Amino acid sequence: MEIIEESQGGINIFKLNGRLDSNTSQGFEKKLFQAIDDGSKSMIIDFKDLEYISSAGLRVILKATKALKREDGKMLLCDMQDYVKEVFEIAGFDSFLPIVGSMDDALQAF
Amino acid sequence: MAKNKVSFKLKSKLCELDNLCEQVERFGKSNGLSSKCIFEANLALDELFTNIISYGFNDKKEHIIEITIALKNNTLVFHIEDDGIPFNPTEADAPDMECTIEDCKIGGLGIYLAKNLMDEVCYQRCNEKNILTLKKNIDEAEPVKKRVKG
Numbered sequence: 001m002e003i004i005e006e007s008q009g010g011i012n013i014f015k016l017n018g019r020l021d022s023n024t025s026q027g028f029e030k031k032l033f034q035a036i037d038d039g040s041k042s043m044i045i046d047f048k049d050l051e052y053i054s055s056a057g058l059r060v061i062l063k064a065t066k067a068l069k070r071e072d073g074k075m076l077l078c079d080m081q082d083y084v085k086e087v088f089e090i091a092g093f094d095s096f097l098p099i100v101g102s103m104d105d106a107l108q109a110f
Numbered sequence: 111m112a113k114n115k116v117s118f119k120l121k122s123k124l125c126e127l128d129n130l131c132e133q134v135e136r137f138g139k140s141n142g143l144s145s146k147c148i149f150e151a152n153l154a155l156d157e158l159f160t161n162i163i164s165y166g167f168n169d170k171k172e173h174i175i176e177i178t179i180a181l182k183n184n185t186l187v188f189h190i191e192d193d194g195i196p197f198n199p200t201e202a203d204a205p206d207m208e209c210t211i212e213d214c215k216i217g218g219l220g221i222y223l224a225k226n227l228m229d230e231v232c233y234q235r236c237n238e239k240n241i242l243t244l245k246k247n248i249d250e251a252e253p254v255k256k257r258v259k260g
Contacts, residue, residue: 066212
């Protein structure tokens, strides 16, 4: 999986490309927590090019969302492909994680 | 010609997930399965395989997990066989689906996803091996997914 990090107006953006599974989730977790440790309070995860997610990926996102919340920060998830979104829905994560349609929607929410 | 049955062996290492994914995709494509169906089969096998290699072995040795995928009369049948400690995922506790973000526990989520994506999950312990048989109907008119308990 490829992770592209960008920053826009103080918001850390992570663009995911490929497969987020138990094989790749650790690298992603490291990057997210590095940003949180560096003081980031606003994050967007761009799912546009992510073709696959497993519970290992959900776990990392949940963990980071909790950590950010403790710091009064916020994380938004955007632009998910249907199958990926379905995994969030089956897990029930869509009820408490902020999932928005497009990157524009995400940027406007801050 | 499409082969409607394939068997392969995976080592008990996380990097074998790529191999698993490749096998499922190749089988799915050569049998004309929808990309949604391939995604769901992939996810269910990924979760169960990851679970086996994360919790199934008490030693540091390398183990082999044997997987068979077959397509019979519009039903996908998967077999997963491992020589790990006895574990019956059909009896695993379901995660609490009504939780809030603060108290959400993640344990058991992978197995919960796998069960949800399959129509039937059967467990047997036989000759010191865990044998899981999963079935997924691939009728074109798929019923709306409902959340199952347990």
